Amino acid sequence: MLPKALQNAIDALGALPGVGPRTAERYAYYLFRANKNLSDNISKSLENLHSGVKSCPVTFALIDGSEEVSPLYDDPTRDKTTILVVEEPLDIYAIEQTKGYHGTYHVLGGAISPIDGITPDQLHIKELLSRVENDKAKEVIIATNPSVEGESTALLLQKTLLEKYPKLKITRLARGLPLGVDLSYADQITLSAALENRTNL
Amino acid sequence: MLPKALQNAIDALGALPGVGPRTAERYAYYLFRANKNLSDNISKSLENLHSGVKSCPVTFALIDGSEEVSPLYDDPTRDKTTILVVEEPLDIYAIEQTKGYHGTYHVLGGAISPIDGITPDQLHIKELLSRVENDKAKEVIIATNPSVEGESTALLLQKTLLEKYPKLKITRLARGLPLGVDLSYADQITLSAALENRTNL
Numbered sequence: 484m485l486p487k488a489l490q491n492a493i494d495a496l497g498a499l500p501g502v503g504p505r506t507a508e509r510y511a512y513y514l515f516r517a518n519k520n521l522s523d524n525i526s527k528s529l530e531n532l533h534s535g536v537k538s539c540p541v542t543f544a545l546i547d548g549s550e551e552v553s554p555l556y557d558d559p560t561r562d563k564t565t566i567l568v569v570e571e572p573l574d575i576y577a578i579e580q581t582k583g584y585h586g587t588y589h590v591l592g593g594a595i596s597p598i599d600g601i602t603p604d605q606l607h608i609k610e611l612l613s614r615v616e617n618d619k620a621k622e623v624i625i626a627t628n629p630s631v632e633g634e635s636t637a638l639l640l641q642k643t644l645l646e647k648y649p650k651l652k653i654t655r656l657a658r659g660l661p662l663g664v665d666l667s668y669a670d671q672i673t674l675s676a677a678l679e680n681r682t683n684l
Numbered sequence: 685m686l687p688k689a690l691q692n693a694i695d696a697l698g699a700l701p702g703v704g705p706r707t708a709e710r711y712a713y714y715l716f717r718a719n720k721n722l723s724d725n726i727s728k729s730l731e732n733l734h735s736g737v738k739s740c741p742v743t744f745a746l747i748d749g750s751e752e753v754s755p756l757y758d759d760p761t762r763d764k765t766t767i768l769v770v771e772e773p774l775d776i777y778a779i780e781q782t783k784g785y786h787g788t789y790h791v792l793g794g795a796i797s798p799i800d801g802i803t804p805d806q807l808h809i810k811e812l813l814s815r816v817e818n819d820k821a822k823e824v825i826i827a828t829n830p831s832v833e834g835e836s837t838a839l840l841l842q843k844t845l846l847e848k849y850p851k852l853k854i855t856r857l858a859r860g861l862p863l864g865v866d867l868s869y870a871d872q873i874t875l876s877a878a879l880e881n882r883t884n885l
Contacts, residue, residue: 484777484780485746485777486736486737486738486746486747486748486749487736487748488729488732488733488735488736488737488748488749489733489736489737489746491729491732491736492726492729492730492733494725494729495722495725495726495728495729495730496726496729498718498722498725498726499711499714499715499726500710500711500714501710508774509701509702510700510701511733512773512774513700513701514700514730514733515733515734515737515746517699519734521696521699522730522731522733522734523730523731524695524696524699525693525696525697525699525700525726525727525730526726526727526728526730526731527696527727528689528692528693528695528696528697529693529696529715529723529724529726529727530723530724530727531689531692532689532690532693532712532715532716532723533716533720533723534689535687535688535689535690535692536687536689536690536716537687545686545687545690545716546687547687547688547689548687548689571713572713573709573713576685576686579685
């Protein structure tokens with residue numbers, strides 16, 4: 484019924500996460516009505532997406548297709564003896580924006596989740612162990628998400644790392660109240676952590 | 685900071701309506717992680733979007749680039765003496781899905797809105813007047829949206845059409861309670877209309 488080219492665009496955009504048929508229709512119709520540049524930009528950028536981005540073979544961060552290793556690892560000013568472990572590549576950029584971390588990163592590629600079929604051997608744990616060895620790491624900061632999956636991954640990492648390197652310092656991001664959240668809305672676990680880890684004023 | 689190809693995709697997808705930087709990031713990262721087919725599909729479909737879709741010169745419905753006139757107008761089984769007037773091309777498909785209408789359509793291309801700078805002469809009203817003449821229309825069904833803009837457009841259309849064709853039958857879609865809405869949540873205008881236009885059981 485709809486023009487074929489429009490229907491094709493609706494179907495293709497409907498594959499985006501969380502985008503249903505109505506939203507896809509809105510996107511496609513908007514792009515049809517808007518300047519051709521908009522749809523051309525999306526079209527071209529997606530064409531180059533897979534060839535232009537790859538995984539760093541050491542840290543598993545996302546890097547330009549032309550780079551060998553992540554610049555955050557290659558940079559000689561960054562402390563290779565501190566490794567911050569995250570679940571997903573984009574988590575790195577959240578930490579980088581704080582401008583308060585000068586060590587290196589390691590991306591696990593997810594968190595243990597039996598429901599989604601993600602087992603420990605699918606995560607880049609072996610590579611983390613070799614890095615601790617090769618870079619003579621002194622501290623591993625575990626920055627998995629504060630979810631059930633993230634917590635169990637953190638526990639497993641701690642166990643695995645300590646078994647092999649008993650002297651390694653293992654830390655994790657602090658739990659506490661985030662900015663702007665009303666005390667009465669905070670959940671119990673967060674509040675308990677905030678109380679337990681209270682700091683001097 | 686982010687790989688350039690990924691950043692480009694995020695920027696391009698951020699131009700979609702209602703998509704902020706975080707959503708664009710999620711879309712781009714999802715497409716990067718997913719099968720290359722997904723992004724290729726979007727890329728190709730958007731490439732053909734503008735060349736593959738055009739406006740019907742008579743009804744202003746969206747048609748395939750290869751078609752001359754809208755098939756809904758061309759179809760000899762459709763009653764050309766009844767014209768249903770909508771604001772936007774996609775409204776046609778909503779009406780078509782009821783399978784209860786067998787006349788033809790006319791797309792205004794919007795509704796009068798002084799705030800958005802849409803004046804009556806930007807809408808396809810002149811073309812509607814010629815169609816009433818050419819197709820010897822007996823009835824014009826005004827199906828603009830039940831908004832302030834839609835209502836004022838409907839009033840203007842009524843006035844303009846009657847001035848030129850005093851014998852023309854002009855109708856509009858019924859106002860009343862939609863399915864599944866609790867009576868106590870219905871607004872006053874809808875409820876007044878539903879009461880006034882009550883039907884025999």
